[in-house]
Amino acid sequence: MLAMTQVEEGSVEGLPNRLHEVMDHYVGATPDRMALVDDKMWLTYRELDQVVGRVTEALRALGIRPGDRMMIVSENSVPLSCLLFAASRLDAWAIVVNPRLSPREIDQIKDHSGTRRVFLTAEVSQEAAAHATRYEATVQDVGPLRGIAVTSLNIATVAEPVEADGARQVAVLIYTSGTTGTPKGVMLTHRNLLFSARGTAAFRKMTADDVQYCVLPISHIVGISLLTMTLMVGATVRLVAKYDPAALVKAMADEGITILNGVPATYQRLLEYRRTAGLPKLDRGKLRVISVAGAPLDIELKSRVEQELGLPLLNGYGITECSPGISGVRPDNPRADHAVGTIMPGLEAKLVSQDGKPVADGEVGELHVRGPNVMRGYYRAPDLTAKAIDPDGWFNTGDLARFENGAMYIVGRTKEMIIRSGFNVYPAEIEAVLSTHDAVVQCAVVGRPVEGNEEVVAFVQLIKGSTATVQDLMAHVAPQLTSYKRPSEIILMDALPATSTGKLLKHKLAESLRSQS
Structure with missing residues (x-):
């Protein structure tokens, strides 16, 4: 199949240069609009800007330099979001880590990245507090953020060079185990994240009236993208630390959420909860978009969710190395099958056979993509980067796919x-x-x-x-x-x-x- 290009629709023009700049317009235009909400606190756009500014100064006082890697061990929360944007203001690389990882997994990431300090939101989750105890971290205030555990300074680590261009400067380092089981640090630049987030926001016709329910972890690429795209349109992010179907039902009925993203298990558990709680029907409230990604979607589950909520369940496909969006089913063109939709605007995709030749429409091939969303590379692993991205900029996803009438179907992984x-x-x-x-x-x-x-x-x-x-x-x-x-x-x-x-x-x-x- 020939490369599918929609560059005319997807452009890098007008993107901010840094991640934290997504909020700047709305700090002036709609300062009193709610930006971030979690179970314990909320911030308007004006307040978010002020808090991030004070956290930035606190990080600088704690010895965080431009080019340093700083680890944030936290569930989704307002403090996590503020630390992430403060890292951007400092030109530090943020490494957001799920506190539910084992000590061994967190230590691997800490050691490989050479992090300057680890910041743990000890008051947000017991898991983060346990890691903080293990690291003998000191619980303190970081600017206006209370109850943040901070480890001692890693004096030996060397800061990375700072790139003026957001297309080169790394914003976040996300560790992914992939299929090998060995964590790899994916270097995503500011432009990677901003380009992908804007594409998805446009795809979903997001506006400032939206309330995005962010239960997928910000320690993974989808969560970061949801956070970014919502602030990019001046809307509200409802941050959720841990998934609880009962809390989701309440949020739909009472909190005005309009967009829900999940993995298949998110929706499976929601339907199970309705049944066990004896609810006659779920009240979807203002919900207008429901989407799913991250795992194969069972058609029967898709059908039951759509029947229950009265909305099409939009399937999508992405990968950490692509920031993450590669394809998605459009809200105005829903599908009844398990296709993962059409290629996102501004990206190119091609399918190749095992011997590297193009495959015909309808045939299975290995998916390669190219565009402004493709990572800078794997941290401290030039050999792995060279294997994944060819000299022409094509990234090998390692996934097998086929196209039918422009729609993509994921068949499996090459190695599988x-x-x-x-x-x-x-x-x-x-x-x-x-x-x-x-x-x-x-x-x-x-x-x-x-x-x-x-x-x-x-x-x-x-x-x-x-x-x-x-x-x-x-x-x-x-x-x-x-x-x-x-x-x-x-x-x-x-x-x-x-x-x-x-x-x-x-x-x-x-x-x-x-x-x-």
Whole structure:
């Protein structure tokens, strides 16, 4: 397939040069409009500007220099947002980390990044407070922010050079394990984040009247993008530390939220809550856009959500290295299938075969993208960067996709593709069929090498109390899959290994098969 270009729609013209500048226009134009709200505090645009200014001075007094990396261990909150924008004002690199990560994972990020100091919102979550204790961090005020735990100064670390151009200056460093299990620091520039956020805001026709429900973690790229795009249009961000379906139901009914973004599990738990709480119907209030990304979307779940809320559930696709937006289903052109929509304006996409040649429309190929959203590279890993981004600027997503009439479908990951008896088998297809069984909560399909071939192995988590057997599942998939796609073995598990955001760790399942052989 030839590169699909929509450069005329997506442009870098008029973007701010730095992340914190998104609020500047509204500080003057609508100073009393609500900017940030969490469970404990709220700030208008005027107040946000003032608080970020005072936090910036406090960080400078704590020895944070331009080019330093500073770690923020926090759930979504107003203090986290203020620390993030203050880092931008200082030209420091913000590393926002989920406090639900293990000590080992947080230590890995701290050591690899060479962070100058770690800031932990000890009063926001018990997990952050536990890490603060472990680091012997001092709880103090950082400007007007109270109860922030601050570690001692890393005197040995060296500041990175500061780039005047926002297209080169790193705004955030996001550590992602990908499929390897080894964290990689993704360097996203100010322009990366601002370009992607503006594209999504335009896509959704966002205005200053919107209230964005931000429950996806700001420690991951989607959360940062939601925060940025909302302030970019002068709207309100409702920051949520931990997902609670009951709180979401209340926010829909009482708080005027208009946009909800989630992963499939967000919506699955919402429907389960309605049922267990005995609610006759969910009150969607002013909700006008609901979207989903981050994991394959089950068509049956999509249908049930749409029926319940009376809105199309808009599927999308992105990746941390692309800040994140690559494609999305437009609100004015919803779809009934599991397509992830059309390529975002200003980006180019192409599909290539295993030997690097273009593939025809409708055929599966590896997705490569190019545009102002593509990361600067992996921190302190030029070899990994060179493998991911070619000399012409094309980033290899490692995902397999196909296009039909301009719409993109994600089929799986290149490394996960199974070659069985000469046929290409895509785990996502088998997982989709397995997921239609009533007893299946979630599943993951991986390949198992056997002499001269590969076998298909499915790991399945069943609903608690289910009496379904492996034989039942085999009988369920057999009529829906051709012989070479059917699992050689189905393994039942109490829980599948996953990251803190619920992303399944397939490499661990594959390793468990290798250790058995």
